[in-house]
Every structure is written in structure tokens, then in C-alpha cells.
Amino acid sequence: MFRWADTSVHGTTHICKPFFSSRNGREMQGCKPSTPGAGRAAHAYRGLTSPRRCGDGDCWRLSRAPPAARRAWGEAGARSMVRCGGALLRRYGNFIDDLRLYVRGGTGGMGYPRLGGEGGRGGDVWFVAQEGSTLKSIKARYPQKRFVAGTGANSSVKALKGEKGKDCEVHVPPGISVLDDDGKKIGELNGAGERFLAARGGLGGSLATNFLPCKGQRRIVHLDLKLIADVGLVGFPNAGKSSLLSKISQAKPEIANYAFTTIQPELGKIMYEDFKQILVADLPGLIEGAHQNKGRGHKFLKHVERTKHLLLVVDISGFQLSNKTQFRTAFETVLLLTKELELYNEELLTKPALLAINKMDLPCAKDNLNELMKQLQNPEDFLHLLEEEVIPENTVDFREIIPISTYTGEGIEELKACVRRSLDEEAEQENEEYRKKKLLLLHTSGEQMNKG
Ligand SMILES: Nc1nc2c(ncn2[C@@H]2O[C@H](COP(=O)(O)OP(=O)(O)OP(=O)(O)O)[C@@H](O)[C@H]2O)c(=O)[nH]1
Ligand SMILES: [Mg+2]
Incomplete structure (x- = not known):
């Protein structure tokens, strides 16, 4: 269930209780904020949040926040003032994660009717996974995106059985799903x-085909x-x-105080003292409705599918995309x-997950964290205040919840340790299951041999 890692904020390990949702009759974890979503208090609360660039180019400017909020926000807020720019005008980078190709097997060779000779089979087109290969490099090398294998050799007096056509091998990056034109996965x-x-x-010409070759x-x-x-943010x-990625790895992703700074996934490695490495993927931000492909949600969510662990990162001061959104x-x-993950693919919620609560250096953070803690401990007291649309059917079973600040470095080492622990536990569990399966297999094959 929810477990708080030791932090300099609390200095204690805290166990949060799961709660029972009367709404859907399932066990849930979470809380309901006591801050109402409207009114003066909420406005002030909102004002404490990081002012940010919104999706449609507007900004929640600090200057619009009430004076109390501005004072509370103070320097930290001023440091991270909104920068309005043309970021959203950028394309989805030059990272390519979907490529449409035309592939054709080679035509078979002609048969030799007089001597009953058989033409060679046409070559095949193969996709071969190779480290270092990218879809971008395929596109750059083969702009036509057409791959045709060689034609089979004709049957001749010298070689009645024609030689097979040359195979065509396309090197693709590992992690590829091959889909047909209808979107059905074929490999x-x-x-x-x-x-x-x-x-x-295609088959070469033979008696069966009247010595005429078949097309590929x-x-x-x-x-x-x-x-x-290993881990997806x-x-x-x-x-x-x-x-966070830049703090825990050598990666240098773009960081800025506006939404959708990251427009393509970025990888970084956490290096541990014992040389263990954990690969972390920084994914572009999701928005409400991502499962319906809002904000290119599908393009980003699909990457979550293959990460072993999820690391949810939330801003302790909350989130508002624009002043037009809630x-x-x-x-x-x-x-x-949780809801976006669930609606995109329910299986994502079965992945081991951790929760990092970021920006703990903000002036409002400790109060908000305490409030969040109260809500997590007694969620049933707050749940009825939540809007229906916010509550997911199922919940993520967070292994650990770690308050962090990428500015001060607070909680970062704990987070790294938690990630390591969680992955090690998972690997241990997988090994155990593998061992059990092997033992069972040995047992059953031994019994069969005894019977024989
Ligand atoms: N006060 C404070 N600000 C932070 C902290 N971590 C990040 N920020 C600021 O928050 C803003 C957004 O940070 P990013 O790392 O770009 O956020 P992101 O989640 O990658 O955003 P997208 O790429 O748009 O999804 C930047 O201005 C950061 O400087 C923190 O611990 N404390
Ligand atoms: Mg980013």
C-alpha cells in the first residue's frame, strides 16, 4: 500500500491506509482535497501554484494571482515565472516512432518446361532488430520507404533448380511492433x-504453375x-x-516553465555505486483526455506500455493547464x-508504480503535503467532495511515495534507492517464478520417465 519513504520533511516512515470507495465498491487509495475548487480561498490556493504556460498560449500569470498568494509564492515563484514562447509551434521533434513501409517479396524465377526445371523462389523481406538502429535512420536512408527482395533465378540447362532471390534485410530498433495497414499487430x-x-x-515456376513464376x-x-x-516518468x-531525469542521470533534457517542454521521449540512466544501471524514460506530459488522444496522448501513452515500472511525478502545488481549464x-x-492510464489500457495499472511528489521547496509545499497526507489517511472523509470525472475505477498500488525537490535535491537519493529496491524486488519475484516453473517441469518430466 502507500508507504512514505523516510524524508527530511517528515523524518519518519508513514504507512497510509487504502480506502474503500462507496462509489464503485472497490478498494481505493487517495484523498479528497479540502480546498474547494472555487471561491476566494481556492483562488488564493491556485495562486500559490506555479504559474505556467497554458496549452493555447495563454498564461496563468503571477500578476493575476491575489496579493496574499503572490507574497506566499515569493521568490521561488518569481524564479519560475512563465515564459511564453513558440514552443507549441514546434513539431513533435524529429523523433520518429511510427513509420509506414511498403514491402514486397521477390518474384520467383521462370521454370524450364522442356526439362521440367523449377525456377528459384523469390527473396524474402525481413525485419531484423539491431541496437543503435532508429526509425529516423531508416527514413533517411530509404526515403522511398520501399523494400523489395530479389527475384529468383530462372531455371536453365546449367541449373535446373533456379537459385533463390536475394533476401532484403531491414535493420529496425528493438521495441518495434509491426502492424498491418488496418492497425492489426502482426509481429x-x-x-x-x-x-x-x-x-x-513468390514460388518459382514449376509443373504446378505451368512453369510460370509467382509474385512475392x-x-x-x-x-x-x-x-x-526500466522506469517511465x-x-x-x-x-x-x-x-528529475536530469537530477538522477547524465541526461540533459530540456527544462522550462511551460507545458509540453518535452515533446519526445528521452532516456537517461541511473548509475549506482555497484555499477548497476537503471534506464529511465522521460515521457512528454499527459493531459486530461490523453486516452482519447488529446494532446497527442496516444503517442506518449504507448511508451508507458513497455516500461517495467511507472514513476508518477506530481507537482505538490497542483496543476492547471490554462486559465480556461480547471x-x-x-x-x-x-x-x-491513474484514470488516463486506466482508460488507455487497464493493464498499465498492474505495473509496479512509485509516486514522486515534486517541488517540496515551494513555500506552500509542507502545508499541502500535510493536507495530502491527511487525505490519503482518511480519504473517505474527502472523497464525496471530488467530482465524479476525477475518480478512476481502479487504483495504482504505489509501492512508495517519495516527496522530492529537484531544486534542493531533497528526497532524490531516497527516490533512487526506492527505484532500485522496487526493481530488485520485481526481478527477485520473476526469478522465483521462473525457478518454480523449472522445478515443476523437471518434476513432471521425471514422473513421466518413471512411468515409461
Ligand atoms: N520550485 C521548483 N520548481 C521545479 C522543481 N522541479 C522542476 N521545477 C520547475 O518546473 C518547471 C517544469 O519542469 P520540467 O522538468 O520541464 O517539467 P516536465 O514535467 O518535464 O514538463 P513537460 O516536459 O512539459 O511535461 C521548470 O520551470 C522547472 O524549473 C522543484 O523541485 N521545485
Ligand atoms: Mg519535460
């Missing part, structure tokens, strides 16, 4: 060296890339995911993120 390439037959060559298989396929990482825009408290953002 997967996860590890380096794995191969997928994309188009089979032809089709349109999509290569859909999903990042494979999931959160609303501006929560500090990229800041303000969401830290707890509401947790629920909303």
Missing part, C-alpha cells in the same frame, strides 16, 4: 537479433516503436519529470493520471 521485435518475415518471396507477397506495414525502459506537464490539486492529479 513484435523486442530484443536485438530477433527477426520478422515481413514479405515472403506485397503489403504496407507500420513499424510502431515503443521505448523499452509519467505526469502532467510541468510536474518536473525532465528536471485547477487540479496534487491528489486530483494522481487520480486523473
